[in-house]
Each structure stands twice: as structure tokens, then as C-alpha cells.
Amino acid sequence: MNAIEVRGLRKDYGANTAVAGIDLHVAQGEVFALLGPNGAGKTTTVEILEGHRHRTSGEATVLGEDPGKAGRHWRSRIGIVLQTATDSAELTVAETVKHYAGYYPNPRSVTDVIDVCGLTEKAGARIRSLSGGQRRRVDVALGIVGNPELLFLDEPTTGFDPQARRQFWDLVRTLAADGTTIVLTTHYLDEAEALAGRLAVIADGRIVAEGTPATLGGRETAQATVTWTDDTGPHELRTDDPVAAVAALAGQNIGGLRVHQPTLEDVYLDLIGAAA
């Protein structure tokens, strides 16, 4: 059974359509990333699946239930990291994580959660006194403390330094290895590439491409670009077979040889450009 099944999902805010009929499914244990420019409808989609917003039309099933009607038991099986939050400022990190652990039937160990989120040094600090990135790690800690089967992460690493981001990736991989299904939105393509088994690009409320990081938008079959310079100047060759192209140059007097395969970012920008 899929953890998430969505068909024809639509959300209108008055006359403005934020989500214009999308279909998607996320298998149990999968890490699924949702990419797309600002205002594309990522948060709207994810918050409908979390039960925070009502959909205008379409069908959605999350862990076997309709998120618009699901109850407490369903909520205890999901974890949510919202895009924005500024609450519980006067409590310490440890107090907050411990308090939230008490909401769940099978919470994770509080010390463990604080540790894997890189907050051990700040455990006794008031949340108000934390930096933006540290504050965000608390959001992640509160999202995972209930030991969820399905975890929603809406731009979880915004404001993380590079080291914290790598640490967070390790955490996501560990959770995924334990069988947690993860739905992630992000603007960082390296993050999507590092974590996601599958991803979808959403633009203007529609899914414009879906696939694995290696195959998205025909990336695996896209032409490579070979560039080099010789006596007559710079050359550029787009080819399906870069190995043959490079071999043909063997023995010639050339410099600056480069083979460029399209990155996820190239593919993504093409998709977004085409949709706009």
C-alpha cells in the first residue's frame, strides 16, 4: 500500500488557484522530494496532506485515511516540520522536546533526538536565544520525537550551515533506513539529489515532471556537451556519445577539454523555464 495517494488535488484561494489538479503517490519507505519555485504550491499541497488545510476538490489518502477527517491516532503516526514557526520561545530546548514527547504513544528518546539534531550543546538554552539555524533544528526535533511512520519536511534545512545540512542529510538517511516514509520540499537541488529516491517538480500548481534524480526530465538520455580549444579557437559539440567524441580528439593539439553532463539544476531550470 502507498503511504500517500493523491488524485486530481486542487486548491483555490478565492479566485487564485494554488494547486491545479495534481496526481502523485508516495510508496511506503520512500523519500520523495517536491521541488518548485516560490509560490508553486508546495506548502499548500503538503499542508493539505498534513490535515492543516482543506482541499477544494480531488482525492487524498495519507496512511490509509483522508487527512481532512483523520483523528488523533492518525496524527500520532505522522511528523510535521512546518515551513514557518516561532513558538515556545521561553522554554529551553530540552524542556520543549521532552514536553512534545509526552504527546505520543511511542516517543523516541529525548536525549537521542536532541543529539541527532545537533542540539546537545544547546539543550539548556531558551529557544528565544537560538540562532535561526538552531531554531530550525528544534522544529526538526519536534517533528521526529513522536517516532513517525511518515514525516513531512517543508524546507527543513533553510538557514542551516553546510555542516548542519550534511548532518541533517545523515539523519534523513537514518530515518529512511529505519523505514520512515519522508516527503520533503526543498529549493536545494543538491539536497534533493542526495536524499530523494523520487522527486516531482511543481510549477504554477501543476506537476511538470516526475522521476528519480537521475532520470528527471530525460536527464539520463540528454545530450552531453564537449568543449575544447585548438589553433582555430574554441569548439562546442553536443553529442549522445561523449566518449566517442573525446576519443576522436586523441592525438590532436588541444586544450581546455571538458565534458558537461546536464546537472539536476540544468534540467530543473529547463523545466521551470518551459512551464513559465
Added chain:
Amino acid sequence: MSTGALPGTASVGLSRGQAELRMFFRAKEAVIFTFAFPAFLLVLLGSIFTKADPGLTVPMSQVFAASMIAYGILSTAFLTTGVGIAIDREDGTLKRLRGTPVTAGAYFVGKIVLVAVATLAEVVLLLAVGVLLFDLSLPTDPARWLTLAWLLVLSVLSCTLLGIAASSVAKSGKSAPAVLNLPVIALQFISGIFVHISVLPGPMVTVASFFPVKWMGQGFRSVFLPDSMMVGEVAGSWEHGMTALVLGAWCVIGLVLCLLTFRWSERQAG
């Protein structure tokens, strides 16, 4: 994975109460402006009006000390819950809770614990000021303490419920203190808390009689002032039956308003 039972509303509510108390007493502005403000006003008013009004036997400072408990409860119950929930709604606390298995009931139990503890502390503080600065004497008759007990329960309950309902009136956490203080201050004046009820124009008192504050002030005066002071009241008596009736009615109205208006989120199309 999740085979354990969901934690109960009562135990989660108590743990929320503990967290609420920590947050309340750690936020210095709230403690100073909400919690200490009634005592501050009592010190000022009691020091200005030291004499007894003509025909009355007790100095005005003691009358203020008794009446001010009504303002104290409005602060700790109505304002603290009303403003607190408006802020919880704005800063994402409620939205975050909504994404967990916490029930609305547990959230409200937390608020009630906060209000109960803060109100007791407030009453003790006001009585300490009354006793130490203005020679207010605490009653020895157990019947009066019993009156105090039911007055506190009905006042706290009605004010808390009305505070929860009023939190939906404020558009944002920032505007909430201003919006909610308006009725509070107005009611203090027309209900004879900041000014003694015997000098107020009749129609004003009639309006005030429809709201809880007048009855709370009158009730607390009945606990801490001698019965000879009854002549200063509108009806010439303490009217305990009527007080219980009006406060009880406001508890019911408050509950109905809560159920009709409570929202987990800020006003949004979602």
C-alpha cells in the same frame, strides 16, 4: 510501530499547564504588565483615597483593596487567556499542536492550570498589599472564606471562557492586548472597581449589572468588608444569590461562545 495507547487528555493537559506556567512567569513583560498591574493600581488608588466616604465606616483604600481582586481576576483569567491564545494562534503554537495528537481539551486544561495558579498568586498579592499597606483585615468567619471560594471559582471560570472566546475577536497577537483591554478598562469604571459604585450614575450601574465585573467586585467586598458597608451597595445588600446567578449565566454564555468561535488557525482561506 504505534502500538502504545495515546496519552490521556488529563495528563497531557497537566503537562501543558506546567509548560504554560513556565512560559508565563519567564516572560517578564507579561508578569509586570498583566500580573503586577492591579497591585500597582491598588497602591496608587489606595494612597490617594485614604478617607472613608461620608456615611461609610471603612476607608476607601480598603474598599479598593477588596474590589481590585475583580480586576486581578480579569487580568489573570480574561486577559491572560485572551491574549495568550491570540499569540498562540499567531506564532504557530496552535498549528504545531494541531499536527500532534494533542486534543483541544488538553490545550484548554493547560490554560486553566495557568489561570488557576496565576489567579491564586494574584489574589494573594493583592491581599498582601491590602493588609500591609491599608490595614485590611482578613475575615475570621469560615462562611466568608466559603463565599470567597465559590466567587473565585465562578469568576475564574466565566472570565477564562470569555477570554478564550475573545481571543478570536483580536485579528493578531500584537493587537490583542489593546483590543481586549478596552472592555476590561471600561467595565472597571462602570462597575465600581476604579471608582466606588455609590458615586456612579444610575444608568451606568444598570448597564454594568448585565456584566460579570460588577458582581465580582460586590462579591469580594462582601468577603472583606464589614456588613455595615452593605449600605454603600446599589441594593443595600450583598445580593449573593443574584451574584451567583449572573456569574453562572456568564459561564454558560462563555462556554457557548467558545464552542462557536474557537479556531485552531489564523483566519485563512485554508
